[in-house]
């Protein structure tokens with residue numbers, strides 16, 4: 231039986247803390263970094279984390295209540311400034327790192343004073359990231375890292391990276407991995423831009439040449455990196471697809487503006503728009519429900535459902551909107567290389583600065599980043615529907631003996 235009285239008390243107490251935050255740090259007059267610092271110190275960053283580490287030790291389902299009050303009050307959104315840090319690194323460090331690491335890293339991550347990147351994908355390991363080849367070899371209290379990562383979003387502005395590396399090539403691929411946090415300012419870390427179809431270079435190649443990482447920056451046990459990676463990936467999928475935006479915002483909001491301003495809209499186009507709008511609204515409501523019912527700290531396959539839905543729908547919405555624009559949809563402001571740093575004053579304004587043709591091109595990446603749609607379907611088939619898994623001939627074989635790309 232649920233304890234209704236206790237729940238109501240928790241909610242009342244929580245709302246009092248939210249009110250204290252908003253009254254002491256009015257969003258319109260407070261520097262965003264200061265606001266996020268106060269939010270963290272009051273335990274409203276990740277409500278299920280311990281006190282002193284950004285939380286209040288109450289169930290994670292209460293976080294959505296906080297977010298919704300903050301949205302209504304026009305509070306700045308740190309997610310867009312430090313998406314990998316806030317959405318993925320913080321839950322991973324909390325779940326798998328030592329208390330000392332969590333105390334050192336969580337607050338500046340939440341305030342966005344320290345930006346984070348994710349060092350998983352490699353030229354020969356994307357969907358099958360467990361087959362990665364970057365090596366970390368132990369040398370006393372240090373690990374020496376050599377290898378190459380790719381598609382590393384925001385590495386060019388990051389202070390910290392979440393690194394998955396191979397520490398034992400003789401074990402099967404999932405078992406020989408260890409997880410580290412790496413200071414991106416360490417000698418031997420080299421970041422080079424990779425340019426996208428939009429002209430932007432939001433991601434990078436990262437080279438590791440004899441990089442020395444202290445053992446104190448290891449997350450979890452040696453050889454248990456895959457379990458940490460799963461925490462990161464599940465949170466990544468939720469971060470990408472589980473965003474609860476206000477009704478008629480985001481891609482569907484853009485399409486709505488265009489259809490309202492179009493002089494020639496056919497009945498077929500109206501019907502197509504309504505189908506897209508209904509799917510977008512259903513996805514939004516689904517995310518609200520998933521947020522409210524999440525009882526464990528880290529998300530499960532619902533993040534993959536949200537990610538698949540969002541990625542495919544976003545591409546359809548932008549294709550529809552660009553068609554409505556007609557010739558204007560072909561105009562592109564500039565392909566000059568731009569290095570986004572997501573450090574816009576308000577944090578979340580970055581999205582609003584996207585023009586539509588650019589957003590259309592950028593949306594092509596939605597079904598690749600954070601795991602492709604094909605991989606999301608595999609996960610749903612296997613973990614949600616219980617369908618037979620793909621044949622995995624390399625599951626028990628040593629990584630060193632397995633042929634790779």
Ligand SMILES: Cc1cc2nc3c(=O)[nH]c(=O)nc-3n(C[C@H](O)[C@H](O)[C@H](O)COP(=O)(O)OP(=O)(O)OC[C@H]3O[C@@H](n4cnc5c(N)ncnc54)[C@H](O)[C@@H]3O)c2cc1C
Pocket residue numbers: 347348349350351352353355356357358380381382383384433595598599600601602603604605608620
């Ligand atoms: C915008 C963007 C940002 C990114 N940011 C980061 C980042 O910050 N850090 C990071 O580590 N990575 C990042 N990535 C990399 C991303 O995670 C990989 O691109 C993705 O996992 C796919 O890997 P791949 O590109 O190597 O493609 P591959 O794995 O080579 O896949 C090629 C094709 O084969 C299909 N395929 C592969 N395996 C299967 C299978 N078992 N069943 C069915 N189909 C399959 C795929 O769906 C895809 O269509 C980013 C990617 C993008 C586009």
